[in-house]
Amino acid sequence: MNAVTIKDVALAAGVSSATASRVLSGHPATSAASREKVEAVAKDLGFVPNAQARSLRSTKTDTIALLISDVRNPYFSDLAHAVEQQAHAAGMMTFIGNANEDTEQQDQFLAAMLSRRVDGLILVPQGLDEDADRPSQMMQRIIASGTPLVFVDRTLPELRIPSITASSTGALEEAIARLKALGHAKIAFLGGPDHASTARERHSAFDSAMAANGLDTDPALHFAGDFRAASGAEGARWLLGHELQPTAVVIADAPMAIGALTVWREAGIRIGKQLSVITFDEVDAMLMHDPPIATISHDLTSMGRAAVTALQDVMAGKSPEPQEFISRFTARESLAPTQPATGA
Amino acid sequence: MNAVTIKDVALAAGVSSATASRVLSGHPATSAASREKVEAVAKDLGFVPNAQARSLRSTKTDTIALLISDVRNPYFSDLAHAVEQQAHAAGMMTFIGNANEDTEQQDQFLAAMLSRRVDGLILVPQGLDEDADRPSQMMQRIIASGTPLVFVDRTLPELRIPSITASSTGALEEAIARLKALGHAKIAFLGGPDHASTARERHSAFDSAMAANGLDTDPALHFAGDFRAASGAEGARWLLGHELQPTAVVIADAPMAIGALTVWREAGIRIGKQLSVITFDEVDAMLMHDPPIATISHDLTSMGRAAVTALQDVMAGKSPEPQEFISRFTARESLAPTQPATGA
DNA sequence: TGCTTACGTGTAATCGATTCCATGGAATCG
DNA sequence: CGATTCCATGGAATCGATTACACGTAAGCA
Numbered sequence: 001m002n003a004v005t006i007k008d009v010a011l012a013a014g015v016s017s018a019t020a021s022r023v024l025s026g027h028p029a030t031s032a033a034s035r036e037k038v039e040a041v042a043k044d045l046g047f048v049p050n051a052q053a054r055s056l057r058s059t060k061t062d063t064i065a066l067l068i069s070d071v072r073n074p075y076f077s078d079l080a081h082a083v084e085q086q087a088h089a090a091g092m093m094t095f096i097g098n099a100n101e102d103t104e105q106q107d108q109f110l111a112a113m114l115s116r117r118v119d120g121l122i123l124v125p126q127g128l129d130e131d132a133d134r135p136s137q138m139m140q141r142i143i144a145s146g147t148p149l150v151f152v153d154r155t156l157p158e159l160r161i162p163s164i165t166a167s168s169t170g171a172l173e174e175a176i177a178r179l180k181a182l183g184h185a186k187i188a189f190l191g192g193p194d195h196a197s198t199a200r201e202r203h204s205a206f207d208s209a210m211a212a213n214g215l216d217t218d219p220a221l222h223f224a225g226d227f228r229a230a231s232g233a234e235g236a237r238w239l240l241g242h243e244l245q246p247t248a249v250v251i252a253d254a255p256m257a258i259g260a261l262t263v264w265r266e267a268g269i270r271i272g273k274q275l276s277v278i279t280f281d282e283v284d285a286m287l288m289h290d291p292p293i294a295t296i297s298h299d300l301t302s303m304g305r306a307a308v309t310a311l312q313d314v315m316a317g318k319s320p321e322p323q324e325f326i327s328r329f330t331a332r333e334s335l336a337p338t339q340p341a342t343g344a
Numbered sequence: 345m346n347a348v349t350i351k352d353v354a355l356a357a358g359v360s361s362a363t364a365s366r367v368l369s370g371h372p373a374t375s376a377a378s379r380e381k382v383e384a385v386a387k388d389l390g391f392v393p394n395a396q397a398r399s400l401r402s403t404k405t406d407t408i409a410l411l412i413s414d415v416r417n418p419y420f421s422d423l424a425h426a427v428e429q430q431a432h433a434a435g436m437m438t439f440i441g442n443a444n445e446d447t448e449q450q451d452q453f454l455a456a457m458l459s460r461r462v463d464g465l466i467l468v469p470q471g472l473d474e475d476a477d478r479p480s481q482m483m484q485r486i487i488a489s490g491t492p493l494v495f496v497d498r499t500l501p502e503l504r505i506p507s508i509t510a511s512s513t514g515a516l517e518e519a520i521a522r523l524k525a526l527g528h529a530k531i532a533f534l535g536g537p538d539h540a541s542t543a544r545e546r547h548s549a550f551d552s553a554m555a556a557n558g559l560d561t562d563p564a565l566h567f568a569g570d571f572r573a574a575s576g577a578e579g580a581r582w583l584l585g586h587e588l589q590p591t592a593v594v595i596a597d598a599p600m601a602i603g604a605l606t607v608w609r610e611a612g613i614r615i616g617k618q619l620s621v622i623t624f625d626e627v628d629a630m631l632m633h634d635p636p637i638a639t640i641s642h643d644l645t646s647m648g649r650a651a652v653t654a655l656q657d658v659m660a661g662k663s664p665e666p667q668e669f670i671s672r673f674t675a676r677e678s679l680a681p682t683q684p685a686t687g688a
Numbered sequence: 689t690g691c692t693t694a695c696g697t698g699t700a701a702t703c704g705a706t707t708c709c710a711t712g713g714a715a716t717c718g
Numbered sequence: 719c720g721a722t723t724c725c726a727t728g729g730a731a732t733c734g735a736t737t738a739c740a741c742g743t744a745a746g747c748a
Contacts (some may be wrong), residue, residue, distance in 0.1 A: 005734055016698045021736060029696060046485060051459040052400040053734035056703045061396075071421045071428075071440075081415050084442060093456055096415075096440045098428060112437055115395040141390060229628050255628070262632045284573050284599070285629035288606045349704055360728045365706060375726060397704030400733045693746075701738080708731080716723070 004047045013041040024049065055117065064311065065095040065113040067106060067123040069196075073227070073255055074283045075300065076124070079153065082304025083122060090312065092119070099126045101193065101226070107138035114141065120148040120311045125156050125197070135159060148314040152307040154197040155322075162320045164307045166298045168202055168280070171329040172209035172250070175278050175296060178331055179248050180213050183338035184276060188221040188246040190235040190256055199227070202252050202280060221246055225256050232256025236263035247276065247338045254281035261289060277334040280327075291333035298327050348391045357385040368393065399461065408655065409439040409457040411450060411467040413540075417571070417599055418627045419644065420468070423497065426648025427466060434656065436463065443470045445537065445570070451482035458485065464492040464655045469500050469541070479503060492658040496651040498541040499666075506664045508651045510642045512546055512624070515673040516553035516594070519622050519640060522675055523592050524557050527682035528620060532565040532590040534579040534600055540571070546596050546624060565590055569600050576600030580607035591620065591682045598625035605633060621678040624671075635677035642671050 010020040015034050023030050023038040024047075041047075055061040066083050068076040084094045095118065097109035106126040113121060121142065125135070135143075135156055142149060143159070151163035179187060189206050192199030203222070210217045223238055225231030232255060239249060240263070251257040257279035264271060271277050272291045279286065282297035306323055313320040354364040359378050367374050367382040368391075385391075399405045410427050412420040428438045439462065441453035450470040457465060465486065469479070479487075479500055486493060487503070495507035523531060533550050536543030547566070554561045567582055569575030576599060583593060584607070595601040601623035608615060615621050616635040623630065626641035650667055657664040 006736095007734080017735080018699080018737075019697060022697090025736080027737095031696060034696080046488075048455070048458050048485075048489075050400070050461060050734050051456075052396045052405075052461060053703090054736075056394070056396040056400055056705090056734080057736040059703080071415060071425050072418065074416065074418070077415045077421050081442065084415075093439070093460075095437070098425065111392070112395075114392050116437075117394060117396060141392075144390075145392075258628045258632050262628070265632060265634045265636075284602045284606070285632065288602045288609060288629065288633065290609045290634060292609075350706095351704080361705080362707080362729080363727060366727090369706080371707095373726060378726080394704050397733090398706075400704080400735085401706040403733080689748100691747085693744105695742105695744085697741085697743105699738105699740085702736085704733105706732085708729105710729085711727085713726095714724085717721085718719105 004045045006047070006049065009038060009042050009045060009047050012045065013037045059117070061117055061119055062091060063093045063095060063116070063118045064120040064122065064308075065097060065109075065118045067097045067099055067109055067121070067126075069099055069101050069124055069126065069227075071096065071098055073253070075253060075281050075298075078300040079124075079304050082301045083152075083308055086305045086308040090308065099124075101126060101196070103136055107136055110138045110142055114145060114147065118147070120150070120315050122150050122152055122307045122311055124153045125151055126195075148311055150307055150311045150314060150320075152303060156197070162310050162314060163322045164303050164310060164325070165201070165322070166198075166303065166325045166327050167205070168296055168327040169205040169208060171296045171327040172202075172205045173212050174329045175250070175294070175331075176206075176209040176213045176215065178329075178335060179276060179278075180215060182276065182335060184248040185215055186218070186221065186244055186246040186248075187215070188223070188239055188242070188249040189217075190223045190225055190232060190239075190249060190251045190260060192225060192227045192252040192256075194224065196227070199252060206250055218244065220244060225252065227253050227256060229255040229259035229262075232259030233263045234259075236260035236267075240264075240267055240269075247274075248335075249275065249277055251277065251279040254279060254283045254286070257281075257293065258285060261293070272334045272336045273339065276336055278329075282330065286332075289334075293334040294332040295330050296327050297330065299325060348389045350391070350393070353382060353386050353389060353391050356389065357381045403461070405461055405463055406435060407437045407439060407460070407462045408464040408466065408652075409441060409453075409462045411441045411443055411453055411465070411470075413443055413445050413468055413470065413571075415440065415442055417597070419597060419625050419642075422644040423468075423648050426645045427496075427652055430649045430652040434652065443468075445470060445540070447480055451480055454482045454486055458489060458491065462491070464494070464659050466494050466496055466651045466655055468497045469495055470539075492655055494651055494655045494658060494664075496647060500541070506654050506658060507666045508647050508654060508669070509541075509545070509666070510647065510669045510671050511549070512640055512671040513549040513552060515640045515671040516546075516549045517556050518673045519594070519638070519675075520550075520553040520557045520559065522673075522679060523620060523622075524559060526620065526679060528592040529559055530562070530565065530588055530590040530592075531559070532567065532583055532586070532593040533561075534567045534569055534576060534583075534593060534595045534604060536569060536571045536596040536600075538568065543571070543596060550594055562588065564588060569596065571597050571600060573599040573603035573606075576603030577607045578603075580604035580611075584608075584611055584613070591618075592679075593619060593621055595621065595623040598623060598627045598630070601625075601637065602629060605637070616678045616680045617683065620680055622673075626674065630676075633678075637678040638676040639674050640671050641674065643669060 010017040087094045099106040155163040191203045207217045223235040278294045282295040286293040310320040354361040431438045443450040499507040535547045551561045567579040622638045626639040630637040654664040
């Protein structure tokens with residue numbers, strides 16, 4: 001075991017542990033002589049400070065936590081990567097936790113973080129079963145504990161917690177306008193789970209974009225998925241047999257889109273001919289698809305960075321304003337004019 | 345702040361902090377009376393034990409660390425998810441670190457973990473620039489510190505560290521045999537970076553699979569990428585203009601495959617007609633592609649679990665044997681007979 | 689030269705839990 | 719009934735760092 005403590009260093013350098021500590025933590029009140037000596041000895045002995053002891057006394061851990069829904073979803077792994085890089089640049093470690101869209105797992109993670117006394121928390125609030133808008137008891141504990149907290153991607157509106165979110169209204173209006181210009185009127189929506197504010201935001205933005213373009217939103221053309229590939233596949237099958245025969249579809253996230261596109265490929269549906277497709281969340285696979293899929297994308301790198309910056313503000317005692325990033329619509333060949341009542 | 349300490353609990357329960365500690369950490373020597381009282385009070389006050397203080401004294405953190413190359417690579421995010429789930433089930437938190445294929449970032453992460461006194465480390469050893477096989481100084485420190493350590497996915501053969509790896513030899517022999525049966529002889533290989541043992545393993549398995557099938561491996565048909573999408577795209581372009589006109593290609597990982605397939609789509613190459621494609625790492629996008637892409641896949645969930653289990657063995661003082669998982673070949677429509685010298 | 693100011697240093701307290709050790713009372717046994 | 723064992727409990731030491739406080743020395747100033 002690594003038994004080298006600061007006392008060993010102090011002893012070997014011929015100073016007290018107080019001086020050794022001051023040198024090693026960059027305290028100004030140290031002489032050049034002891035600085036040199038201590039640093040040399042510390043390096044020589046391979047001294048690694050015990051973070052437990054340090055933060056027990058100083059009440060700082062230089063660690064933040066990020067809670068997301070699923071690392072395997074590229075949307076969140078991009079976000080996690082951005083947060084981690086930014087935090088790293090600021091000298092902080094990041095604990096990444098998976099909630100799997102589950103309040104209980106969220107709460108377990110939060111309890112662990114509370115116990116570890118992280119300096120701050122960035123979280124994608126997880127859905128609550130019945131009352132999606134009420135914070136869990138554990139979240140109330142977090143807030144009561146005074147731990148700096150920032151929401152990212154999703155939010156719980158009733159709490160006054162700084163948040164970084166994305167607005168897709170503008171991008172969707174643009175997207176629907178484009179579809180309308182191509183002759184589409186029956187547009188389906190494969191949505192996410194209602195407990196996620198992101199899913200609700202995307203859904204209502206879709207509805208209002210339809211309205212803004214003078215199109216009817218038919219509840220019968222709305223499918224409620226769960227942001228995962230399997231539910232996208234399910235939605236695609238549901239759509240295949242749909243009596244209203246929509247000519248275009250908007251999908252709420254990339255995994256669902258990949259699931260859906262797989263089903264349509266198997267069914268021989270020609271995307272961009274028989275069916276126009278727009279999906280949220282641009283991932284490389286959308287450009288690989290033939291034809292490439294039109295997307296509504298978020299700048300997750302910027303959002304991740306903004307979340308860390310906002311958290312640093314909170315840690316510094318400030319109250320940063322909520323920030324809303326604007327999504328971007330990118331038209332691609334998955335959009336095409338409606339066909340004069342040919343195939344399926 | 346959460347100022348509730350065990351002393352507050354003890355005081356309110358009318359016992360000493362020693363007794364309170366015993367109750368809360370499940371020590372057997374406690375009376376039913378004090379147990380009841382302490383537990384009620386702890387819950388009432390919302391007591392959250394300070395993990396720093398606890399592990400400072402007990403030298404356990406109930407935390408392990410996992411170092412991977414890139415969270416955004418689905419291969420590693422699957423692995424991370426599996427490790428995290430398994431560790432969670434065993435009551436341990438997981439620190440996930442990104443090395444970005446960079447020794448320096450790896451070492452920074454390792455230093456932070458050493459300082460935090462994690463109970464164990466699972467790591468995908470990162471490539472060293474010149475001497476890919478020599479452990480970095482920091483890794484030697486880790487080993488010297490006695491921190492339980494397990495390698496996963498890649499390994500540094502000269503160190504006697506338990507490892508969980510995958511062998512693709514069998515799967516590749518099967519794959520090449522299939523290609524040969526379809527008439528292919530000139531098979532290209534878009535490989536990964538040489539500093540990753542995985543890349544070397546896949547490359548040498550490819551060579552030996554070719555030899556086992558009586559085919560020549562032409563170094564001119566080997567492209568050295570870096571496991572990322574951009575290098576896959578580059579490899580695809582390189583192949584397009586290749587004078588040897590290979591009819592089939594094996595790609596070393598999913599991001600590279602996606603990059604390559606995007607280029608081929610843009611170039612109008614018909615996969616499975618003009619070019620047969622096999623890629624390592626099965627991800628959903630490969631099934632979405634038209635035609636679906638044949639893959640060589642690993643069971644990352646099992647590998648992640650095995651890594652945690654092996655680590656637990658090491659923590660218990662045992663020396664688990666190295667474990668090698670066998671990759672699986674799945675033929676799909678991206679493989680087709682060579683065409684009688686038609687198009688490109 | 690005498691007095692103040694500044695600075696580097698050491699001693700010891702401290703953070704919040706766990707754990708060793710001693711103790712007193714109840715239970716057990718011959 | 720007296721002696722021994724058992725067990726729950728409290729006091730105090732401990733983990734390894736940081737830091738408040740006090741002190742001695744050297745520099746600055748009149």
